[in-house]
Amino acid sequence: MSPRSRTLALLATTALSLATALSATAPATAASHYHGSHARxxxxxxxxxxxxxxSxxxxxxxxxxxxxxxCTNNKGIASPWVGLDGWDSDTVEQIGIDFDCSTGKPQYNxxxxxxxxxxxxxxxxxQAGDSMTGTVTxxxxxxxxxxLSDPTKGWTKTYQKTLSSSTSVNAEAIMEPIGSGSVPTLAKFGPMQFTGVTVDGQPISxxxxxxxxxxxxxxxLATTGALSGSAFAMTWRHA
Known part of the structure; x- marks a missing residue:
């Protein structure tokens, strides 16, 4: 193999390795989160x-x-988040995390x-066991x-965004399955609770x-527990 061919082969191998590494660390799903209420x-x-x-x-x-x-026999995604709009409007301003079983192994994106x-x-x-807080203003x-912040790990991410068609007519704390189909497969998650859910500084209740x-x-697929002040539980039932 000539020096030039060897160099080209090395570059190709390096590029392939880099692409593989990037694909391994990238989130499995980049789909949009649902924007409205199917109940309507x-x-x-x-x-x-x-x-x-x-209001x-x-x-x-x-x-x-x-x-x-x-993730045994389950390749779904479950996504808790907080946001404004979406139930009575066509926009949602939201931030959260995916509990992702799409690769067969737990991921958090x-x-x-x-x-x-x-x-x-x-x-x-x-990672599992952490606490997470989201705020949308x-x-x-x-x-x-x-x-979005993870006090357990000690990090906070803040974004400044603009959405010209927003109306802020709803505020919500939500668990949602993500993926293809009208109601995608829901990842099987353990005991989970929303706490400290406030709207304009007051308990959501x-x-x-x-x-x-x-x-x-x-x-x-998942039941929503009774609202107690600013807290409620979400319980997985079915994929």
């Missing part, structure tokens, strides 16, 4: 959690634990999204601050709320 359209309901309505809202914040995943734009994933260390003039359970037809 048909029997399937893809959001689980609580949504405020009947406009400035900020929503909530904390949730990162549970263990059981953090993201921010200004629907209808796609999610932006970012790499920060997260409407700063006026369709400008938003979206923050201070407002008119809609309680939503994740279903596919008559099959319940």
């Amino acid at each position: 359209k048909h029997a399937d309901n893809i959001w689980g959690g609580y949504v405020t309505y009947g 406009t809202f400035k900020t929503v914040s909530g904390t949730w634990n990162i549970p263990a995943l059981d 953090t993201w921010v999204e200004m629907y209808p734009q796609n999610s932006i994933y970012f790499s920060e260390p997260v 409407d700063n006026g003039s369709h400008r938003f601050t979206l923050t 201070s407002y008119a709320t809609h309680q939503s359970t994740v279903t596919r037809g008559t099959t319940v």
Whole structure:
């Protein structure tokens, strides 16, 4: 092999190795998170959690634990997040994390999204047992601050985003399956609870709320526990 051929072969091998490494660390899914309530359209309901309505809202914040995943015979994704809009509007300003079994092994992928734009994933260390807090704030003039933090690991990510069609008519804390199909496969997650869910500084229970359970037809995928002040549990039932 000539020196030039050897160099080209080495460059090709290096490029392939780099591409493989990047694909191994990239999140398995970059799909957009759902923007509205299937409950308003048909029997399937893809959001689980609580949504405020009947006013406009400035900020929503909530904390949730990162549970263990059981990816045995399950390649679904479960995504908890907090956000504004989406139930009575066509936009969502949201930030959260995917509990991802799509590769057959547990992964945790953090993201921010200004629907209808796609999610932006970012790499920060997260593992089962951590606690996570998300906050979305409407700063006026369709400008938003979206923050996600992992106090267990000691990191915080903050984004400044603009969405001209936003209305901030809802505030929510949600668990949602992500993927293809009207109601995708839901990753099997362990015990999980939202706590400290506040809207404009008050417990979410201070407002008119809609309680939503994740279903596919008559099959319940995840149940939403009773709202106690600013806390409620999400329980996996079916993929």
